Amino acid sequence: MERRVRVRFAPSPTGPLHMGGVRTALYNYLFARKHGGDFILRIEDTDSHRFVPGAEAYILESLRWCGITIDEGVVEGGPHAPYRQSERREIYLKYALALVESGHAYYAFDTPAELDTLRTEYESRGETFSYNHSVREQLNTSLRLSSEEVKARIENGDQWVIRFKMPANEEVHMHDLIRGDVTVNTSTLDDKVLYKSADSLPTYHLANIVDDHLMEITHVIRGEEWLPSLPLHYLLYRAFGWSDSQPAFAHLPLLLKPTGKGKLSKRDGDKMGFPVFPLQWTSPEGETAHGYREDGYFPEAFVNMLALLGWNPGTDQEIFSMDELISLFSLERVGKSGARFNPEKARWFNAQYLRHKSDAELTALFMPILAEHEVTADPNIVERIVGLLKERATFVRDLWDLSWFFFKAPTEYDAKGVKKFWHEENIAKLRELRAILAAATDFTATALEPMVHDWIVSHEYSMGQVMNAFRLAMVGQSSGPAIFEICEIVGRDETLARIDRALDSLTQ
Ligand code: GLU
Numbered sequence: 001m002e003r004r005v006r007v008r009f010a011p012s013p014t015g016p017l018h019m020g021g022v023r024t025a026l027y028n029y030l031f032a033r034k035h036g037g038d039f040i041l042r043i044e045d046t047d048s049h050r051f052v053p054g055a056e057a058y059i060l061e062s063l064r065w066c067g068i069t070i071d072e073g074v075v076e077g078g079p080h081a082p083y084r085q086s087e088r089r090e091i092y093l094k095y096a097l098a099l100v101e102s103g104h105a106y107y108a109f110d111t112p113a114e115l116d117t118l119r120t121e122y123e124s125r126g127e128t129f130s131y132n133h134s135v136r137e138q139l140n141t142s143l144r145l146s147s148e149e150v151k152a153r154i155e156n157g158d159q160w161v162i163r164f165k166m167p168a169n170e171e172v173h174m175h176d177l178i179r180g181d182v183t184v185n186t187s188t189l190d191d192k193v194l195y196k197s198a199d200s201l202p203t204y205h206l207a208n209i210v211d212d213h214l215m216e217i218t219h220v221i222r223g224e225e226w227l228p229s230l231p232l233h234y235l236l237y238r239a240f241g242w243s244d245s246q247p248a249f250a251h252l253p254l255l256l257k258p259t260g261k262g263k264l265s266k267r268d269g270d271k272m273g274f275p276v277f278p279l280q281w282t283s284p285e286g287e288t289a290h291g292y293r294e295d296g297y298f299p300e301a302f303v304n305m306l307a308l309l310g311w312n313p314g315t316d317q318e319i320f321s322m323d324e325l326i327s328l329f330s331l332e333r334v335g336k337s338g339a340r341f342n343p344e345k346a347r348w349f350n351a352q353y354l355r356h357k358s359d360a361e362l363t364a365l366f367m368p369i370l371a372e373h374e375v376t377a378d379p380n381i382v383e384r385i386v387g388l389l390k391e392r393a394t395f396v397r398d399l400w401d402l403s404w405f406f407f408k409a410p411t412e413y414d415a416k417g418v419k420k421f422w423h424e425e426n427i428a429k430l431r432e433l434r435a436i437l438a439a440a441t442d443f444t445a446t447a448l449e450p451m452v453h454d455w456i457v458s459h460e461y462s463m464g465q466v467m468n469a470f471r472l473a474m475v476g477q478s479s480g481p482a483i484f485e486i487c488e489i490v491g492r493d494e495t496l497a498r499i500d501r502a503l504d505s506l507t508q
Contacts, residue, residue, distance in 0.1 A: 003216070003218050004037055004038070004218070005031070005032060005035035005036070005037025005038070005218050005219065006032075006037055006038045006040065006215065006216050006217050006218050006219075007028040007031055007032045007037065007038070007039060007040065007217065007218070007219050007220075007221055008028065008039075008040040008041070008042050008212070008215065008217050008220075009024060009025040009028050009029075009039070009040070009041055009042070009063075010041075010042045010043075010044050010208065010211075010222075011025075011043065011044065011059050012043075012044045012045060012047060012050065012204075013043060013045050013051060013052060013055035013056040013059065014047070014050040014051065014052055014055060015052050015055055015281075015283070016055065016058050016277045016279070016281035016289060016291075017055075017058060017059050017062050017277065017278065018266075018276055018277065019255065019264075019275075019276050019277065019278060019292075019306065019341075020223060020254070020255045020263075020264065021223075022062060022063075022066060022278050022306060023252070023255070023306045023307075023309060023310065024221065024222055024223055024252060025063055025066075025068055026066065026068060026303060026306055026307060027221050027252060027310075027311070027329070027331075027334070028221045029068045029069075030307070030325050030326050030329035031219065031221060031329060031331065032071075033326040034326050034327065034329050034330075037218070038071040038072060039068075039069070039070060039071050039072075040070070040071060040072045040073060040078070040080075040083065040215060040217070041059075041060075041063070041070045041072070041073030041074065041076075041083065042073070042083045042084075042085070042211060042215070043056055043059075043074055043083065043084040043085065043086075044085050044204060044207065044208065045084060045085055045086045046085045046086065046089075046201045046202055046203065046204065046207050047203075047204065048199055048201065052283070052284065053284055054284065056074070056084075058279065058281060060074075060075065061279060062277075062278040062279055065278060065279060065293055065299050066278065066299050066302065066303050067299060067300075067303065067322055072215075080214060080215045080216075085202075085207050085211065086201075088207075088211070089200060089201055089202075091210065091214070092195060092201075092202035092206055092207055092210055093195060093200070093202075095202075095206065095210050095240070096162045096194050096195035096202065096206060097162075098240070099162070099164070099194070099239055099240070100142070100162060102239065103165070104164065104165055104239035105162050105163060105164050105165055105194060105239075106136070106141050106142045106143050106162070106163055106165055107141060107142040107150055107154075107160045107161070107162060107163075108131075108136075108139065108140065108141045108142075108160065108161050108162075108163050108191075108193075109140040109141070109145075109153055109158055109159070109160050110139055110140050110141075111159070114140075115129075115131075130190045131163065131190050131191050132166060132189070132190045132191055133165075133166065133167075133168040133191075136163070136165070136191055141163075143165075154197075159196075159197050159198050160197045161193045161194075161195060161196050161197065161198075162193070162194045162195040163191040163192065163193055163194065164191055164192050164194055164205075164232065164235070164236065164239075165191060166186050166189050166190065166191050166192075166232070166235070167186045167235070168186065168187065169185065169186065169187045170185070170186045171183055171184075171185055171186075172184050172185075172186060172231040172234055172235065174230050174231065174234050174249070175248070175249070176227070176230070176249050176250060176251055177219075177248055177249065177250040177331045177332075178250050178251060178252070178253075178331060178334050178335075178336060179227075179251060179336055182227075182230070184230075184231045186231065186235075189231060189232065192205055192232055194206040205229065205232055205233070205236065206236070208233070209233055209236045209237060209240070212247055213237075213240070213242050213245070213246075217247045218247050218248065219247055219248050219249075219250065220247045220248070220249050220250070221250045221252065221331070222250075222251060222252065223251065223252055223254070224251045224252060224253055224254050225254075226251060227251045230249060230251075233249075234246070250331050250334070252310055252334060253310050253334070253335055253336060253337055253338050253339050254338040254339070255309060255310075255338070255339055255341050256338040256339065256340045256341065257340075257341070258272060258340065258341055258342055258343055264276060264341050266289060269289075269290065272343060273343075274290075274295075274343035274346065275289070275290035275291050275292050275295050276289075276290075277289055277290065277291045277292070278291055278292050278293060278302065279291035279292070279293045279294065280293070280294040292346075295395075296350070296395035296396060296397055297346070297350050297395075298350060298353045298354070298357075300321070300322070300353055301346075301349040301350040301352070301353040302346075302349075303322065303325075304318075304319060304320055304325075304349050304353075305345065305346050305349045307320060307325050307329075309339040309341060310334055310335055310339040311329065311333055311334045311335075312333055312335070313328050313333065314333060318349075318352075319349075319352055319353075347394050350394055350395060351393065351394040354390060354393055354394065354395070354396065355390050355391050355393075357390070359383045359384075359386050359387040359390070360383060362386045362390060362396065362399070363379055363382045363383045363386050365396045366382060366386055366396055366399050366400075367379065367382065369396065369397060369399070369400055370382065370400070370407065373400060373404070373407070375407040375408070377407055381406075381489060384489065385403050385406050385489065386399060386403075388481045388482070388485055389402045389403050389481060402480075402481075403481075405474065405475040405476065405480065405486065406486065406489055406490060409494070409497070409498050409501065410474075410475055410476025410477075410498070411476070412476055413472055413476045413477075413502065413505075413506060414472065414476060414477040414478060416478075417468065417472045417477060417478040418472065418506060420468070420478075421465060421468040421469040421472055421478070422469060422472065422506050422507075425465070426465055426466060426469040427469070427503065427507055429461055429465075429466050429469070430466070430469050430470060430473065430499060430502075430503065431503070432455075433452065433455075433466065433470060433499070434496060434499045434500075434503075436451070436452065436455060437452075437487070437492065437495060437496060437499075438492070438496055440492075443487070443488060443491070443492045443495075444488050445482065445484035445485045445487065445488045448484045448487055448488070449484045452484070467483065470483060470499075471483050472502065473498055473499050473501075473502035473503075474486055474487070474490075474495070474498050474499075
């Protein structure tokens with residue numbers, strides 16, 4: 001019987017979620033929805049040293065902002081609750097002990113100081129210490145000590161860990177849905193700690209395998225950085241006798257820097273002025289980092305951009321709604337090689353989404369920005385202005401720079417424009433134009449444009465000269481949207497007042 005698809009996003013709350021993490025969550029979500037399965041959020045917080053307050057709330061809010069909905073998780077609950085590993089701590093010891101019992105794991109009593117000494121000793125010989133088959137029988141482990149001694153040490157309160165007994169020389173054959181078959185020889189691997197008595201907590205490896213099994217996860221879709229752990233995970237499934245039901249694995253390609261080599265990091269973002277986090281983050285120490293949301297990106301644009309960083313639809317289509325992504329997504333179309341992040345493309349996506357928003361929607365977003373500039377305006381007029389300008393904006397906030405002159409008269413005039421267009425001849429023509437506009441019966445753009453056009457042509461004036469001088473008076477600069485739209489929107493009185501003011505202040 002086909003198993004119901006169940007995937008999980010399993011972040012550790014060690015800081016703000018990187019956009020690579022959001023992509024992992026997104027691909028899991030798309031895969032779950034596409035197959036009519038479940039998307040589970042599990043918080044992997046067993047590393048108490050790396051726990052950062054606020055990180056879990058940040059993760060939840062990031063997914064909510066992106067429109068990634070959770071079926072089972074820390075807030076939603078579900079049949080396998082709790083979904084926070086720190087609340088499942090009593091589950092794990094039993095499994096660690098079962099592995100000791102079956103000979104797949106052992107107790108180790110080495111203190112951190114003893115391990116440090118060993119490391120230094122090895123280093124002084126130019127070697128690297130690795131806790132593995134070559135040393136485990138000589139060290140303070142249950143493989144060397146008698147069972148009485150092990151028992152006595154535990155009862156005495158000595159600290160211990162349980163380590164996985166990695167086979168000495170075995171080829172582990174694995175399969176990855178993106179990379180195909182992968183084989184690793186265990187001689188390169190060490191005996192990872194699975195459980196620590198010091199804090200009565202499992203490590204990532206044990207908790208992750210036990211929970212994926214108990215939560216009936218069918219597909220593990222995660223970042224490439226976990227590929228080196230895959231042999232251990234395979235062997236853990238085998239040691240538990242769960243190989244038959246172990247999940248399929250897919251390791252996603254890294255997100256690469258915009259230029260050069262390496263992983264996309266926060267430093268790249270700081271240097272080049274783009275966020276690497278979905279939301280703004282303030283660390284417990286008070287440091288803040290930029291977020292896509294606060295920088296003015298639409299969540300749909302961010303999600304669309306992320307979806308294409310590693311996956312391709314096999315066509316030229318670039319704009320996808322979440323529903324389209326769900327129906328088109330497949331792991332077969334996820335690439336093996338790193339996906340290069342392009343900040344310009346991220347802005348391009350935002351501009352695309354901005355121009356496809358309705359004028360009414362953009363107006364609602366723009367009104368608060370107008371209020372910040374102490375402008376009170378009729379929303380119907382703002383809607384018209386937004387419609388005229390949205391093709392030129394990348395972010396909603398750009399609309400102010402593109403449209404302020406609809407709301408305020410210019411107080412300064414662009415020096416270059418003045419030099420080029422503000423001379424005697426044009427000034428005289430502008431006075432004529434003022435009289436024509438004052439007398440116009442119909443002050444709409446559609447009526448004004450042909451009228452002024454005919455006047456210029458019939459007098460054989462230069463269109464560029466007159467119109468640029470006029471524009472300078474109206475907006476203080478030589479570029480902007482259609483001038484007669486501006487006249488109509490600001491109205492006749494304001495149009496004439498702006499011409500008068502320019503004539504006054506520029507013509508001394
Ligand atoms: N807790 C791990 C992380 O922070 C999860 C890795 C996995 O998905 O297995 O990325």
